[in-house]
Amino acid sequence: MSLLAGGIFMASSYYYPAETFLAFTAGWLFIIPAVFIAYLVYGFVVNHNEKKHRIEVVLKPTEAMKAIVRQEIKIKRKKEEIMNSR
Numbered sequence: 001m002s003l004l005a006g007g008i009f010m011a012s013s014y015y016y017p018a019e020t021f022l023a024f025t026a027g028w029l030f031i032i033p034a035v036f037i038a039y040l041v042y043g044f045v046v047n048h049n050e051k052k053h054r055i056e057v058v059l060k061p062t063e064a065m066k067a068i069v070r071q072e073i074k075i076k077r078k079k080e081e082i083m084n085s086r
Contacts, residue, residue: 013020
């Protein structure tokens, strides 16, 4: 599809150079940003609609989870001590 569009654009620029330049400039200045904004708005609307149907699961940390975090903190401190002692 893009090859066909590129070929048509090159052929039209050969036969109508001024008009093609104006169309190219208008596309870059107006059409492409407008399409980009429309795509962002569409993505926002889809995301907003999908958020309504999401289920959020909240886990309370258990004692085992807290123990794992404490162990990770100890390991991180030991690693920092070893790196700083060099």
